[in-house]
Amino acid sequence: MDKSDAPVLIFIGQPNCGKSTLFNAVAGHKAQTSNFPGTTVKHTHSLVSIEGRLLNIIDLPGTYSLHPSDPAEKVALTHLFHERPDIIINVVDASLLGRSLELTLELVEMDIPMVVALNMADLAKKKGITIDAGKIAASLGVPVIPTVAAHGRGIKELFEAAFRCLDEPCRGKRPRWSTDVENVLEKWTARLPADFPCIAGRRFTAVQMIESGHLFCSEFLEEIDPDLHKSLDEIRAEIAEKRGLPAYEVIAAERHHLAQKIFENGARVARKRKRSWNERLDDVLMHPWLGHPILLIVLLVFFFLIFKVGAPLETLLIKPFSSLKALLGEWLGGGLLFHLADGLLQGVGGGVAIVLPYFIPLLFFMALLEDVGYLARAGFLLDTFMHRIGLHGKSVSPFILGFGCNVPAIVSTRILESRRDRILTSLLIPFIPCSARTTIILALVAVFLGPYWALGFYILNILLVAVLGRVLSLFFKTESPGLILEIPSLKIPSLKNIAFKIYFQLKSFVQFAWPLLIAGSVVLGLIQSLHGDAIINGVLSPLVVNALGLPRELGVTLIFGFLRKELSLLMMLQALGVGYRDLLTVVTRDQIVVFTVFVNFFIPCLSTFAVLWKEVGKKIAFLSALLSVSVAILIGVLVRLVL
Amino acid sequence: MINLLLAPQAVPLKLVDIVGGERVRRRLFTLGFHAGDIIERSAQGILRGPVLIKNIESGVTVAIGRSVAQKIMVEAVHG
Numbered sequence: 001m002d003k004s005d006a007p008v009l010i011f012i013g014q015p016n017c018g019k020s021t022l023f024n025a026v027a028g029h030k031a032q033t034s035n036f037p038g039t040t041v042k043h044t045h046s047l048v049s050i051e052g053r054l055l056n057i058i059d060l061p062g063t064y065s066l067h068p069s070d071p072a073e074k075v076a077l078t079h080l081f082h083e084r085p086d087i088i089i090n091v092v093d094a095s096l097l098g099r100s101l102e103l104t105l106e107l108v109e110m111d112i113p114m115v116v117a118l119n120m121a122d123l124a125k126k127k128g129i130t131i132d133a134g135k136i137a138a139s140l141g142v143p144v145i146p147t148v149a150a151h152g153r154g155i156k157e158l159f160e161a162a163f164r165c166l167d168e169p170c171r172g173k174r175p176r177w178s179t180d181v182e183n184v185l186e187k188w189t190a191r192l193p194a195d196f197p198c199i200a201g202r203r204f205t206a207v208q209m210i211e212s213g214h215l216f217c218s219e220f221l222e223e224i225d226p227d228l229h230k231s232l233d234e235i236r237a238e239i240a241e242k243r244g245l246p247a248y249e250v251i252a253a254e255r256h257h258l259a260q261k262i263f264e265n266g267a268r269v270a271r272k273r274k275r276s277w278n279e280r281l282d283d284v285l286m287h288p289w290l291g292h293p294i295l296l297i298v299l300l301v302f303f304f305l306i307f308k309v310g311a312p313l314e315t316l317l318i319k320p321f322s323s324l325k326a327l328l329g330e331w332l333g334g335g336l337l338f339h340l341a342d343g344l345l346q347g348v349g350g351g352v353a354i355v356l357p358y359f360i361p362l363l364f365f366m367a368l369l370e371d372v373g374y375l376a377r378a379g380f381l382l383d384t385f386m387h388r389i390g391l392h393g394k395s396v397s398p399f400i401l402g403f404g405c406n407v408p409a410i411v412s413t414r415i416l417e418s419r420r421d422r423i424l425t426s427l428l429i430p431f432i433p434c435s436a437r438t439t440i441i442l443a444l445v446a447v448f449l450g451p452y453w454a455l456g457f458y459i460l461n462i463l464l465v466a467v468l469g470r471v472l473s474l475f476f477k478t479e480s481p482g483l484i485l486e487i488p489s490l491k492i493p494s495l496k497n498i499a500f501k502i503y504f505q506l507k508s509f510v511q512f513a514w515p516l517l518i519a520g521s522v523v524l525g526l527i528q529s530l531h532g533d534a535i536i537n538g539v540l541s542p543l544v545v546n547a548l549g550l551p552r553e554l555g556v557t558l559i560f561g562f563l564r565k566e567l568s569l570l571m572m573l574q575a576l577g578v579g580y581r582d583l584l585t586v587v588t589r590d591q592i593v594v595f596t597v598f599v600n601f602f603i604p605c606l607s608t609f610a611v612l613w614k615e616v617g618k619k620i621a622f623l624s625a626l627l628s629v630s631v632a633i634l635i636g637v638l639v640r641l642v643l
Numbered sequence: 644m645i646n647l648l649l650a651p652q653a654v655p656l657k658l659v660d661i662v663g664g665e666r667v668r669r670r671l672f673t674l675g676f677h678a679g680d681i682i683e684r685s686a687q688g689i690l691r692g693p694v695l696i697k698n699i700e701s702g703v704t705v706a707i708g709r710s711v712a713q714k715i716m717v718e719a720v721h722g
Contacts, residue, residue, distance in 0.1 A: 380692075383692055484670050
């Protein structure tokens with residue numbers, strides 16, 4: 001059986017229900033997980049064999065309902081309709097069962113075979129919720145399997161149920177609403193023409209049309225039957241008149257009451273007397289006055305730990321490469337072969353000895369912050385400050401993710417509802433120092449000038465983002481929609497999850513970034529041996545030498561920084577012809593600062609530019625590049641004048 | 644009936660209505676906040692910052708901006 005024949009199984013659930021963790025447990029850690037609503041902003045495919053049967057499994061972004069309110073939710077809906085799944089696994093957070101069942105009821109109406117994974121059953125138990133899966137299954141008419149995805153519990157049973165459902169399709173019980181709504185609904189379902197293109201069941205289409213009005217199939221309606229359009233308005237008006245509420249709200253309320261009924265019928269909630277440990281911890285973490293100092297301390301501790309772990313590792317690892325470089329010089333002289341071998345050594349050695357010592361601890365702390373659930377709390381705390389730059393707390397998560405890598409950070413702006421906020425956040429993210437730039441800041445500024453200089457650099461960087469945000473928001477007059485951000489429960493992070501996250505990001509670095517570092521260094525070696533660097537340096541010298549006061553040889557390194565930011569650092573050493581530890585013999589400390597400032601802000605790297613183009617469009621990508629170059633020159637010159 | 648910004652903190656309140664537009668109402672419904680639910684204002688950000696609201700029954704906690712909080716009408720729970 002090939003990929004096209006394998007049954008399509010879709011994982012769908014509300015944000016933060018452990019859907020991606022479940023997907024990873026089955027598909028082998030391909031999806032990003034975290035304790036922040038909306039981490040999965042892209043869909044992930046995986047062809048897996050379970051119990052000898054091939055399945056095409058798809059993980060969709062979390063969605064609260066089938067009425068998307070942000071681009072990430074739209075991805076979920078588009079793929080749900082487009083993939084035409086053979087079976088749906090609806091992952092439900094058992095600790096929030098009442099609310100989660102509202103999405104389940106929407107899915108049941110699609111009339112596609114479905115199994116419910118009652119995930120985080122352990123967390124529900126801790127909250128005092130005892131669930132009778134059998135009763136819930138009886139109410140819904142589909143199998144309900146308790147799972148704890150983080151510990152791999154219940155997954156075998158879940159897939160056994162899924163296979164049974166594939167062999168003998170198990171379709172849910174059609175939800176029955178109040179008689180008056182049912183009557184109108186039946187009337188409307190009958191009114192739809194026989195050849196009306198139903199995405200799922202006819203009833204599902206009818207409900208969606210009443211709930212969404214002209215948003216659902218609107219163009220189609222206009223085209224084929226303007227009368228149908230008018231009838232829809234009449235039906236919606238009829239419901240609104242009967243209940244005194246807009247039609248969408250009547251449907252939402254019906255679904256809510258039904259979900260509550262199923263929940264109350266199948267679950268018992270023991271009232272807790274004591275506040276749980278995470279509630280008490282939250283009181284402190286989100287305290288109006290304590291929360292901010294704690295956030296600052298957390299970030300400072302992470303910064304110093306990354307440096308304290310990275311610096312000695314770097315010293316240890318760089319030695320063998322420096323010795324090898326000296327030996328190469330003796331063996332090969334100064335010709336083409338030496339330049340090529342030196343380039344190769346710089347690329348390989350730089351990746352191992354300069355980049356990885358800072359990159360790995362940074363990945364660890366980023367994963368830790370995500371998995372604990374601190375990002376949403378940071379969003380709450382920083383909302384006030386974000387308003388000053390024309391955004392709100394929901395943009396904090398993409399910004400913090402930007403410290404790891406700007407690329408997923410820009411993709412994660414899909415959690416923002418308004419395009420204005422997405423553009424503004426996406427324009428600011430390239431100014432957040434990613435892991436590559438952190439490496440440069442730590443390896444140059446912290447090592448040669450001291451960690452407090454590097455810290456000052458970060459503070460100035462954040463101030464710059466704030467000023468830029470303020471200025472840019474003047475050009476985006478539309479008002480930002482107010483903040484509505486779910487704060488997930490604090491969770492004890494799983495070291496296994498963190499290890500997998502680090503592994504996959506490292507794998508991506510080794511596969512994509514490292515070859516660029518090596519190839520870039522070898523190409524520079526070649527250019528140097530052919531004296532091509534002199535031409536490039538000559539062209540760039542008005543900027544590099546006159547404006548920034550840097551050595552002329554550094555011109556060529558800036559060009560290559562567009563491929564990967566670390567490349568500028570490795571090439572700096574190569575272009576100046578010195579070992580890392582001897583850097584201060586050819587440049588001054590002030591020049592190190594100016595170089596770092598310029599490289600840090602100068603043009604987003606190739607991957608960031610490409611993702612900007614894809615996510616927010618060509619114009620914004622070029623605007624971002626123009627903005628970065630202008631800011632880099634301006635700040636670089638200013639820093640030179642001040643120092 | 645008062646808007647949430649004027650309501651006291653850490654006190655059970657009955658959500659009476661959400662007087663905002665369709666976007667805000669839909670979003671709060673899907674997050675699990677409906678008329679009749681018992682909620683509380685559990686925290687408040689500094690310098691006219693956002694408000695943290697919690698649905699006492701489900702435990703769902705949501706951070707909302709002040710403009711959204713103003714649209715949530717509540718009343719005291721008696722007894």
